[in-house]
Amino acid sequence: CNDFLEVKPKGLDLEANYYKNQQEAFNGLVSVYDVVGWQGGNLTTKVGATLSASDDHLGGGEGTGDKTFTTWADYTLTPATGPQEDLWKKGFSGIFRANTMLQKLPGVPMDENVKKRYIAETLVLRAHFNFDLVRLFKNIPLLNETVTPDEMYNVVQATPQEVYAQIEADLKAAIAESNLPNTVPAASEGGRVTQGIAHALLGKVYLYQQKWAEAAAEFREVNGATPGALNAKYGYKLIDNFGDLWKSTADVKFNSESIFEVGYTSTSAGGWGCIACTEGNILNIMTGPRGYTTKTANAPDYISGWSYFPVTQSLFDAIHYDPRYKYTVANLDSLKQYGIADYTPGAQNTGYFLEKFAGRKSNTPVGQAGAPELNYPQNMYEIRLADTYLMEAEALVMAGNDLTRAADLLNAVRARVGLGAVAATMDNIKRERRLELAGEGHRWFDLVRWGDAATALADRGFVSGKHEILPIPLNELNNTKLEQSKEYGGTR
């Protein structure tokens, strides 16, 4: 009779007997990487959400009921409304999976060197998740192990200093691991963590803590001795054609400028039933102009998208005469005005869209299963070399030493798009970062860390001393020991 009740799970593995070989360890590692490309509920991505908060973009989208991004764009977000819950979930999902791996890996019978590499990769990814969380929320629980059911409601928040200390420790441990490679073959392993990623991320972590000298040292490791020249150790070099960075072809993915790249593919058959499940890039359909129709044969082949993250007049004015303009801004206003194409204005419409991501018919998957609009294969850069050049230049300027190298770094970025040299000043670096990295999700973080947000976002309702962080999501305060941040009327 008891045998009858002992049902064997079909096609379902139990945690108790999983992680029993190298393949299963690798499968677990993939689940940690999955969170790097996470596109959560309500279409929330880190890049998309922070775009809407910056002075370069607005929330856009549908309008009235669709307030996930517009509430951050106009700074009316509350613990209940805004993108914070999905960003919070993303970060902690990554940390849970990373912690699971760090707990399971020591016991997996497998090649010890491979195991060490997996551990190092996991540490870097955990640091990445913690870094995003602490930047966005400041007051987060620091979890270095998976939370047991008994402890589930007893978790409390750590100080930002404690979180940063853990991030640094994780990254240093990974860098010290000789099994973490300097480079990986782009075709088969592009996107996996390397020593280069660990150094670049550590540099950025230092930069956010204004540890200028340490930051500069890490970036120098990544950028190489001679700005503009190949860094042979990691294979890093700026690519010649700026516009190529936004292509989806195999020769462009994981190019020499790419350091930490987020992979997407058209082959996962993502469908409407679970938008968050697709491995395609949803920013392409999100940033496309709403109701786009062509009126002439030579009209650009944008797809009809959802009009999220329209480009502001401010960014348009700043970049209009820059060589990077045409790769950055899609000027639908002008296309409509000249009768070349038409579109339906969405919420917070400006007439300008984000060219870097706006979906193109030519890039729409054809003959593949799933909903084409959810399966764009365009990758995104979490960190690329132009970014680390500018961050190193910034660290050097802020530290006040080696301004020559700072200028070389800054001007290498400019020279690539045919612009002349300028002096290494913070103003120049800030302007360069804005134009070079527009639409890639750095601007809001930069404004906040520079202390420029209150000025740049004054007309948007940004309140200094409050809007530098997101509120702890309302649901997360229910029944837990977490406290809302003081910035949002809480006690933390």
Place this chain on the structure above:
Amino acid sequence: HAQHVVSGTVKDENTGEQLPGVNVVLKGTSNGTISDAEGRYSLEVPSQDAVLIFSFVGYAKQEVPVGERNSIDVSLMSDISTLDEVVVVGYGTQKKSVVSGSISSVKASDLEAMPINRIEQALQGRTSGLTIAANSGQPGGGATVRLRGITSFNRDGGNNNQPLWVVDGVIIDNGGIGYLNQSDIESIEVLKDAASQAIYGARAAAGVILVTTKKGKAGSLKMNYNGYYGVSEPARKLDLLNATQYATLRNEAAAANGDPLPFANPESYGQGTDWQSLIFNNSAKRQNHEFSISGGNDKSTFYTSFGYLSQEGIVATDISKYKRFNIRLNSTHKVKKWLTVGQNLGYAYNKSIGLGNTNSEFGGPLSSAINLDPITPAVVTDPVEANQPIYTNNPVRRDENGNPYGISPYVGQEMTNPLAYISKQMGNYDWGHNIIGNFFVEAEPLKGLKVRSTIGAKLAFWGNEAFTPVYFLNSSNIISQNSFSRENNVRLDWNVENTISYTRTFLTDHNVTVLVGQGAYLDDNTRMTRVTFNGIPADNFDDASFNYKVPATQRTSDASEGQDHTVSSLFARINYDYKEKYLVSALIRRDGSSRFGQNNRHGIFPSFSLGWVPSNENFWPANDIVNFLKIRGSYGVVGNDNIGNFSFLSTIGSGRNYTFGTTGSYLNGFSPNAPANPNLRWEETTSTNIGFEATILNDFTLTFDWYKKATKDILQNPRIPFYVGAISNPAANVADMENSGIELELGWRKQVGDFTLGFNGNFSYLKNKVTNLGNGIKFLTDGNAGFQGSAYSITRTEVGHTYNSFYGFQTMGIFQTQEEIEAYVGPKGKIQPNARPGDFKWEDINGDGVINENDRKFLGNPMPNYTYGFTLSAGYKGFDIVVFSQGVAGNQIFNGLRRFGIASSNWQTEALGRWTGPGTSNTYPRLITNDPNNNLNNPSDFYLKDGDYFRVKTLQIGYTLPTSVVSKLGVERTRIYVMSENLATFTNYNGYDPEIGGGTMSIDRGIYPQARSYMVGLTVGF
């Protein structure tokens, strides 16, 4: 005054069947006779003054003066006050008079010729204790059934509040109960208290409904036909704004926002498009035909039937239809004097065409018809407009004349032209075959000792065929490549039960029945396969075929299998009564379930009940006021294992995938789904029931019950903090809840001369309260209770309140002037400094001087407190009339019909009464596109409406042709009738239909309403 012979036939008043074995006695003598197998009798009477008395078990006695007649035909009425009526209990039957649990019954005679397509409708309003609401008016659609309230909490994808259905001893999964043919039903018993349910211990907590199908009777062959044909129409259309009103209000909302006016001249649009009339069908056909033959001899009996049902939906009929064929064969064979074998077997085929969203604010024909602007034409006939790029550059859907279906430039997203939507779904359908039956062997080696073995099974095949053409419904609904898909599912549930029972009377007055038994059950083993071909060379369903062998890259397939769920049980029951005066029943059941780990695999569920029949006591004087009285009480515990399989373990989930490199392929990632809970255990429901049954003044039967039902350790997957990082929530025993209520059933039947009159009514009151949510948990939020893009759930479950109560902001009228806004102050000054006249004044519930998420409160209850139903029947000679009505009261409905997230959605005409200046409205706020005060965005009492309704469900008028006319044709009985269903509904609710089922009832997102039908029918018995 000569002696003469009187002869005639005795029949059943209701069914017209001849009654064999009726006692016919000459009054005042012992002379008499018994009617024969055809119901005929013949008796010599001494004079014209003689009076004949007709009596038969289960029927009211009738006295007939003879007079000069030689032929006297008599119809006997079944006697509701009969004490010999039998009810089906678990694993057997029991005389109703000695039942000490709480059981409500519905008999075949209550359902005769009623327009019932699904068994839930047979129960709605006909017994106390049940709250039933159709999930939609889509033909073939199911219903939400709650027995004595909500027993457990909703669970994603679970049916843990739906009662257990047992058909002829076979446990039927809740989705599969739709296969039954109405006229095959002999009786339905609703087991309401734990003492009655406990025999089905493991899965009985949400109640048990036993369905018994008809069996043959020894005697001549009976043939019956019943059929009806009719048309359906929507009972109600919403009052929506016409094009001019719409444009006017849009302009007003834009102006308030400081935006340019979207419409220069609202008057120019006139009435515009009435989208509702384009999808509603006022003459949707429905028909039902049932044919049965039964009979047998003293060795074998059989009942066989064939049924055909066809119903068109009233909404978008082309994609809303249902058809069902049934075949049944029940037979019993007495192989030896001590050995009986038999089987009950039903087969049903159904084909259903469904329109998709039947209660959703996110598109589909109904939601679109409600929300689309009335300006856009249904079909674009203006050539200038039809040559706009949106029509020429895209694969838009067109009507038979090649004109494009209009695409709204104002209301987009999921709201699409319903005609275009219908055209893209033409032909797609779901199908199902269900074979459900059991086979039994029963031996009676000694008198009173029965050994019975039953094997029952449900074999179900179902699936669908769907073609999706290339289409462009609007810029958000585009399919650029067609696809054709086929899905097949198969599932076998089975159960084996072995019982031994012994019935004996000791010392003449002590009646004892002992039952012991064992059962084993398996279900959940669904096998699914689905294949899709993309880009086949066809553009409509009829031409689509899998013979078009597209390249492998354009084929997708999927398959899965369910996890077996097994339950193993042992049970024992004893029933005892002394002279039918003192009644005792006790039961114990031990269940094991595969859904729990070793720590708590088995649960033990005891119960007992006691009864006393004072009217059988010697001291009880024979009287005509209280003829019969039984007082009974019961206490018992039943269990529930309705949580996902393997929930007590931590499982590894797939789909956490990521792509490396440039090849485009991706890697499969796996991670734990949720922490394990090895201590997961049975959810238990304890119920106490006290009631009485009485027969009063000979003609009234009255049943009263009071109960209290407490569920503890409710199985849930409570949301855990997000920082835990698990992808799903671990199962846990989280909460306790209590239901209490009273139930009343009243019956009355009277024959006065040629008139027969009857009344059957029931009334239930119930109150639900959550008593515990576990340590530190203040409240839970049901995942299903989101509302469009709102940040707030519209329901909340909190200790001390009704489960899933409506929760939100409270309006305190509308600010009429700026002064009122200035005057609305709290500790921090103005409470709503940004409000403008015309905005809602929100109650500052926590008094902190600001309006935010902490200013929400409980606003109402989605589940009715009161349900009632009654049947009135009357007959005169050949004519009869039945009126069946039911209703509910005490609940609120969330009117979420309007898609407020699309600011340009149309409004109901209530919006014409919006605030437009001081004194214009104190209930409907001003219109403003961006809604800065969240007048619409905040779930509030503004959306809640009273959910009470009273509905005349069925009105039927029949005429039975005189026997003298039809008997020449060899026909025993012919009745023609006309009837209506849902003739009238009385309610203050302003949506389509106040009856809204679903996991959380009474949330109206644009529900497919119940149809109103008119039918004519015919019943013929041979």
